Amino acid sequence: QKEVEQNSGPLSVPEGAIASLNCTYSDRVSQSFFWYRQYSGKSPELIMSIYSNGDKEDGRFTAQLNKASQYVSLLIRDSQPSDSATYLCAVHTGFQKLVFGTGTRLLVSP
């Protein structure tokens, strides 16, 4: 079992819709979770971090964490074509490292 799992996609949504990206992790002791956005040929850019169960909102982005289910998600409201990118879920492990999922490719069509 991979430490961090994501559906590779692509996830296609029309402009203005809500995009829902999901991630599961295997290490129960993980306490910190991150979503990064990566455009093709570029390095990852931090979007959000979440540490507690529940929802955390930042503009059009909402991160959701459920530690009991070992599940993290990212919702993007009012999706824009500029949101088209690969979204990486990352989990901070007990060894002071970030473990990344393989990413979900999001395509937002005009």
Added chain:
Amino acid sequence: GAVVSQHPSRVICKSGTSVKIECRSLDFQATTMFWYRQFPKQSLMLMATSNEGSKATYEQGVEKDKFLINHASLTLSTLTVTSAHPEDSSFYICSARGIIHTDTQYFGPGTRLTVL
């Protein structure tokens, strides 16, 4: 804040040569930096953890003699790919650990290495 730079952004070299990549934290001191490698359509793979003033910690399967890491100051870490071969062609990305939230990493823009 939390800006990380890398140089060069792109390098093409001949097989057998060595290439040095610099990673700098521009507006904060980074006691710990990380070096990742990303092959096309794959996720980031941690190569090594670089601690200022001490030896780097390499991940399993990463040759420490091939990928030399030096973290001589609180704002600079370097990765040298020695005797590069075509299979070393990849996107190399460094990151620096945040100060307030030390579990947060801020990434540099990456270096695209092509070995002919």
